[in-house]
Amino acid sequence: MFESAEIGHAIDKDRYDELAPRLREALLDAQYELKARGDFPLLILIHGFDGAGRGETMNLINEWLDPRLIRTVAFDAPDDAARARPWMWRYWNALPAKGRIGMFFGSYYSDILVDRVERRIDRDACDRRLFDSLRFERMLAADGALVIKFWFHLSKDRQRKRFKELGKDPLTAWRVCDADWANHERYDRIRKTAEHMLRLTNTSFSPWVVVEGGDANYRNLTVAQTLLNALRDRLDAEGPLLPRVDVPPPTPPIDGRLLLDTLTLTQKLDKGAYQTRLAELQGRLNLMTRDPKFAKLSLALVFEGNDAAGKGGAIRRITEALDARRYRVVPVAAPTDEEKAQPWLWRFWRHVPGRGGITLFDRSWYGRVLVERVEGFADEAGWMRAYYEINDFEHQLAEDGAIVLKFWLAIGQEEQLERFKAREDTGFKRFKITDDDWRNRDRWGDYKLAVCDMIDRTGTDKAPWHLIEANNKYHARIKVLEILCRALAARLGG
Amino acid sequence: MFESAEIGHAIDKDRYDELAPRLREALLDAQYELKARGDFPLLILIHGFDGAGRGETMNLINEWLDPRLIRTVAFDAPDDAARARPWMWRYWNALPAKGRIGMFFGSYYSDILVDRVERRIDRDACDRRLFDSLRFERMLAADGALVIKFWFHLSKDRQRKRFKELGKDPLTAWRVCDADWANHERYDRIRKTAEHMLRLTNTSFSPWVVVEGGDANYRNLTVAQTLLNALRDRLDAEGPLLPRVDVPPPTPPIDGRLLLDTLTLTQKLDKGAYQTRLAELQGRLNLMTRDPKFAKLSLALVFEGNDAAGKGGAIRRITEALDARRYRVVPVAAPTDEEKAQPWLWRFWRHVPGRGGITLFDRSWYGRVLVERVEGFADEAGWMRAYYEINDFEHQLAEDGAIVLKFWLAIGQEEQLERFKAREDTGFKRFKITDDDWRNRDRWGDYKLAVCDMIDRTGTDKAPWHLIEANNKYHARIKVLEILCRALAARLGG
Numbered sequence: 001m002f003e004s005a006e007i008g009h010a011i012d013k014d015r016y017d018e019l020a021p022r023l024r025e026a027l028l029d030a031q032y033e034l035k036a037r038g039d040f041p042l043l044i045l046i047h048g049f050d051g052a053g054r055g056e057t058m059n060l061i062n063e064w065l066d067p068r069l070i071r072t073v074a075f076d077a078p079d080d081a082a083r084a085r086p087w088m089w090r091y092w093n094a095l096p097a098k099g100r101i102g103m104f105f106g107s108y109y110s111d112i113l114v115d116r117v118e119r120r121i122d123r124d125a126c127d128r129r130l131f132d133s134l135r136f137e138r139m140l141a142a143d144g145a146l147v148i149k150f151w152f153h154l155s156k157d158r159q160r161k162r163f164k165e166l167g168k169d170p171l172t173a174w175r176v177c178d179a180d181w182a183n184h185e186r187y188d189r190i191r192k193t194a195e196h197m198l199r200l201t202n203t204s205f206s207p208w209v210v211v212e213g214g215d216a217n218y219r220n221l222t223v224a225q226t227l228l229n230a231l232r233d234r235l236d237a238e239g240p241l242l243p244r245v246d247v248p249p250p251t252p253p254i255d256g257r258l259l260l261d262t263l264t265l266t267q268k269l270d271k272g273a274y275q276t277r278l279a280e281l282q283g284r285l286n287l288m289t290r291d292p293k294f295a296k297l298s299l300a301l302v303f304e305g306n307d308a309a310g311k312g313g314a315i316r317r318i319t320e321a322l323d324a325r326r327y328r329v330v331p332v333a334a335p336t337d338e339e340k341a342q343p344w345l346w347r348f349w350r351h352v353p354g355r356g357g358i359t360l361f362d363r364s365w366y367g368r369v370l371v372e373r374v375e376g377f378a379d380e381a382g383w384m385r386a387y388y389e390i391n392d393f394e395h396q397l398a399e400d401g402a403i404v405l406k407f408w409l410a411i412g413q414e415e416q417l418e419r420f421k422a423r424e425d426t427g428f429k430r431f432k433i434t435d436d437d438w439r440n441r442d443r444w445g446d447y448k449l450a451v452c453d454m455i456d457r458t459g460t461d462k463a464p465w466h467l468i469e470a471n472n473k474y475h476a477r478i479k480v481l482e483i484l485c486r487a488l489a490a491r492l493g494g
Numbered sequence: 495m496f497e498s499a500e501i502g503h504a505i506d507k508d509r510y511d512e513l514a515p516r517l518r519e520a521l522l523d524a525q526y527e528l529k530a531r532g533d534f535p536l537l538i539l540i541h542g543f544d545g546a547g548r549g550e551t552m553n554l555i556n557e558w559l560d561p562r563l564i565r566t567v568a569f570d571a572p573d574d575a576a577r578a579r580p581w582m583w584r585y586w587n588a589l590p591a592k593g594r595i596g597m598f599f600g601s602y603y604s605d606i607l608v609d610r611v612e613r614r615i616d617r618d619a620c621d622r623r624l625f626d627s628l629r630f631e632r633m634l635a636a637d638g639a640l641v642i643k644f645w646f647h648l649s650k651d652r653q654r655k656r657f658k659e660l661g662k663d664p665l666t667a668w669r670v671c672d673a674d675w676a677n678h679e680r681y682d683r684i685r686k687t688a689e690h691m692l693r694l695t696n697t698s699f700s701p702w703v704v705v706e707g708g709d710a711n712y713r714n715l716t717v718a719q720t721l722l723n724a725l726r727d728r729l730d731a732e733g734p735l736l737p738r739v740d741v742p743p744p745t746p747p748i749d750g751r752l753l754l755d756t757l758t759l760t761q762k763l764d765k766g767a768y769q770t771r772l773a774e775l776q777g778r779l780n781l782m783t784r785d786p787k788f789a790k791l792s793l794a795l796v797f798e799g800n801d802a803a804g805k806g807g808a809i810r811r812i813t814e815a816l817d818a819r820r821y822r823v824v825p826v827a828a829p830t831d832e833e834k835a836q837p838w839l840w841r842f843w844r845h846v847p848g849r850g851g852i853t854l855f856d857r858s859w860y861g862r863v864l865v866e867r868v869e870g871f872a873d874e875a876g877w878m879r880a881y882y883e884i885n886d887f888e889h890q891l892a893e894d895g896a897i898v899l900k901f902w903l904a905i906g907q908e909e910q911l912e913r914f915k916a917r918e919d920t921g922f923k924r925f926k927i928t929d930d931d932w933r934n935r936d937r938w939g940d941y942k943l944a945v946c947d948m949i950d951r952t953g954t955d956k957a958p959w960h961l962i963e964a965n966n967k968y969h970a971r972i973k974v975l976e977i978l979c980r981a982l983a984a985r986l987g988g
Contacts, residue, residue, distance in 0.1 A: 021921065021922060022921075024921075024922040025921035025922040028921075028922050028924075028925055031925075032925065054818075055814075055818055058818060059810060059813065059814055062810065062813075062823075063810060064922065066925050066926075067806065067823065067825060067856070068825035068827060068856070072818075072822075072823065073822075074817075074818035074819040074820075074821075075819065076819040079573075079574050079575055080573050080574045080575075081573055081574075081575055105818040105819070106818075106819070170777075171770070171773035171774060171777060172773065172777070173777070174776075174777040174780045174781055175780075177784070276665070279665035279666065280665060282668075283664075283665060283666070283667070283668040286668045286669075287668055290671070312561065316553060316556065316557060319553065319556075320549075320553055323568075324548075324549055324552060324566075324568035324599040325568040325569065325570040325599070325600070326568075327568075328566075328567075329556075329561065329566065331561060331562035333562060336830075336831055336832050337830055337831045337832070338830050338831075338832050362561070362562070427515065427516075427518075427519035427522075428515060428518040428519040428521075428522050428558065430522075431522055431526065431560050432560075
């Protein structure tokens with residue numbers, strides 16, 4: 001993997017002075033084309049050995065290109081907001097917007113490399129995190145991002161020589177610190193681990209580029225040419241940026257029977273029984289969220305359902321029982337422009353609860369495979385790959401200790417009609433009914449199909465869907481609370 | 495202050511059922527008008543005694559109004575990102591956008607109240623933080639925000655009775671925990687401190703509303719009516735939302751002599767001396783930022799200057815000496831729509847460095863009193879009050895331990911012309927010159943006046959302006975580095 005990067009590549013000054021200005025100009029043009037198109041970002045990851053020119057490369061890119069259009073983020077040890085969430089959370093937060101260049105100085109790969117070199121994780125844990133990283137990059141690539149990963153390399157001999165040279169001159173001695181020499185001692189182990197890491201993550205959609213770092217001229221030209229080729233290739237390509245769907249969407253059941261048809265929506269609960277049971281369940285819920293063990297987990301609750309099915313009411317019956325400092329209700333509406341410039345899941349990663357926290361999503365990322373599918377806001381390839389991306393997202397939450405519960409509140413068409421009318425007749429409920437609601441109602445069948453596909457493709461052990469018969473609100477609220485309490489008790493009991 | 499809130503206010507059910515629906519409908523209408531106008535936010539602060547209905551009020555507002563347009567934030571102990579920054583930082587981050595309603599459950603007032611009741615701060619520190627809070631609210635109000643602060647009150651007797659009632663019923667016992675009883679023991683001290691706090695912060699632009707909390711009907715109607723009156727008053731007012739300027743802008747000096755005219759721009763430094771001195775200073779800077787004492791402070795560096803004065807080059811000579819994980823360069827461009835929906839300083843608060851961190855601003859909040867003033871993007875009242883707001887912002891940074899340094903890079907008109915031409919002639923520098931630059935050049939005199947006003951009004955001991963003669967780039971870069979090193983050494987030496 002590193003063979004060609006240990007042969008002493010070098011470019012002399014004359015040749016450099018001849019090539020550099022042209023390359024620089026071409027790269028800058030490409031950057032401005034990227035900005036003008038604004039439909040994909042370039043993400044550059046900077047890794048490699050100490051002394052191989054990582055910092056210098058970062059400065060080079062910021063000098064040759066327009067730095068106002070570059071977001072450079074250097075990663076150190078995670079702070080406590082990051083530690084309380086899935087480990088990829090902070091990388092999601094640092095993504096460049098479309099049309100921009102992002103530069104990660106260190107990344108998830110450094111977390112893995114350091115932990116493995118220092119033997120804090122074993123080989124299995126290492127590979128598992130490499131797999132997390134690859135899925136992240138696959139998602140970015142599928143969304144159009146250009147991802148290039150640099151490994152700046154130095155042979156062990158060259159590294160020792162470099163450190164000695166720098167150390168001898170009082171003007172440059174500060175560039176080598178004790179930590180650098182300590183890493184030099186571990187050179188062989190770092191090289192071996194890096195080799196493993198690069199091999200497993202060197203994909204066509206996010207390739208590693210290994211660059212010998214000993215000679216600044218060679219290094220600079222190689223980086224610039226690599227970036228230029230990748231950008232030009234993308235900018236000059238004809239046809240759509242994103243691939244078409246690989247496989248067409250699922251066929252609806254040939255016998256016409258859908259999962260939602262199997263529900264008995266008419267279940268009842270009278271008011272007296274409701275009130276007693278509600279108080280009981282709210283009390284239990286409150287005590288469980290104050291259990292010291294709760295501080296180690298988190299709760300992500302997703303509420304989806306037919307319009308007027310009672311999502312808001314069900315949510316409030318839960319929040320009434322909670323300490324206000326623990327929970328957050330996230331009503332999902334149209335994305336802002338900062339959100340539109342990112343992969344579609346970005347705006348939900350923003351709201352991932354930390355440990356000890358509870359987030360209730362009033363509508364959610366499932367809009368991607370419901371309204372965006374039915375109304376055609378997302379193209380087929382977009383919503384088709386969303387099933388995988390959603391499962392991956394929820395998998396990461398669950399692996400990090402979150403309890404993920406998803407509720408589909410179902411009402412019948414007649415019940416919905418009655419509720420729509422009641423809303424129109426009651427002043428303070430009028431806001432709950434819009435033209436969209438009536439339009440969605442006309443596409444009842446399309447939505448039903450989309451809902452059933454969604455449940456089949458994203459209902460998992462770790463993040464199950466619960467179907468709630470909601471023609472009777474009391475029944476629906478109690479069922480939601482019961483499921484929540486049961487799930488919590490199961491986790492806290494262990 | 496609390497007298498009228500201890501007399502046992504109550505509303506019977508019939509009257510409540512008569513008044514509530516009308517109030518609810520009117521409030522909802524007002525919320526939709528607020529959304530449609532989108533020119534100011536409503537911020538509601540919820541405080542008061544345990545058991546006086548704070549949580550219930552939060553639920554009421556979310557039930558009566560459209561919760562999708564409300565941002566509720568409950569504040570607990572600050573996390574480490576917040577602890578590493580000025581204490582108001584997390585409240586800035588939580589502000590509602592214009593057209594929306596924000597609800598703070600607890601706020602800076604709870605921080606103060608708890609710290610004072612538990613004797614972690616003395617009376618002086620308490621009042622100083624109350625003053626910070628007031629300046630924050632003044633800024634919000636001046637930006638158009640409607641700020642209403644509720645204190646939910648219960649007499650000591652009523653509180654004890656309420657806790658006992660709740661505790662007796664197994665279905666509600668969970669609503670009273672040990673912490674509630676512990677606070678009850680401290681009732682008198684809390685009441686006294688709250689009284690002091692309310693008195694000092696009960697302004698016309700952000701009034702306290704004290705509500706007796708014993709009777710839910712009375713409490714709900716009072717909250718709803720208060721919010722409705724405030725919103726209607728604002729929505730129905732004629733004329734502009736924001737006040738005109740109080741006092742007209744300063745008169746330019748009658749003799750025509752401006753501070754910038756006193757600079758000798760032609761100072762020189764040759765390349766050899768520059769390179770040696772640069773390496774020396776970069777070495778010193780690097781070592782100082784690795785000093786353990788540096789982890790307790792932070793560095794906010796502001797770069798402003800004439801177009802083509804060499805801000806980017808000066809910044810890079812600093813970052814070359816820094817560990818990439820410590821610093822962040824923030825290039826300031828047009829605000830995003832999330833930023834436009836907030837007070838103008840909000841987008842800079844986002845980037846405040848934490849302790850041990852360094853932020854370099856390539857242009858900054860001073861755009862408010864430079865380009866926005868000269869081009870008329872901000873009205874007179876807006877940029878006039880910006881001087882105060884900027885000083886307040888920098889004061890908070892400095893009080894929190896930040897070193898704030900501001901550089902004005904000055905070049906002459908001829909030098910600028912030569913640089914503009916060189917930029918147009920060099921392919922890879924073309925991006926650095928735009929039509930805007932030529933237009934700004936035509937307004938040289940207006941900018942000069944604005945710069946001199948800015949320096950006079952915002953150059954402070956804690957956050958001084960440094961004028962850098964920049965016709966010679968070597969001289970400018972070395973002077974910036976020298977000032978930075980001197981400021982750092984002064985702080986670390988102590």
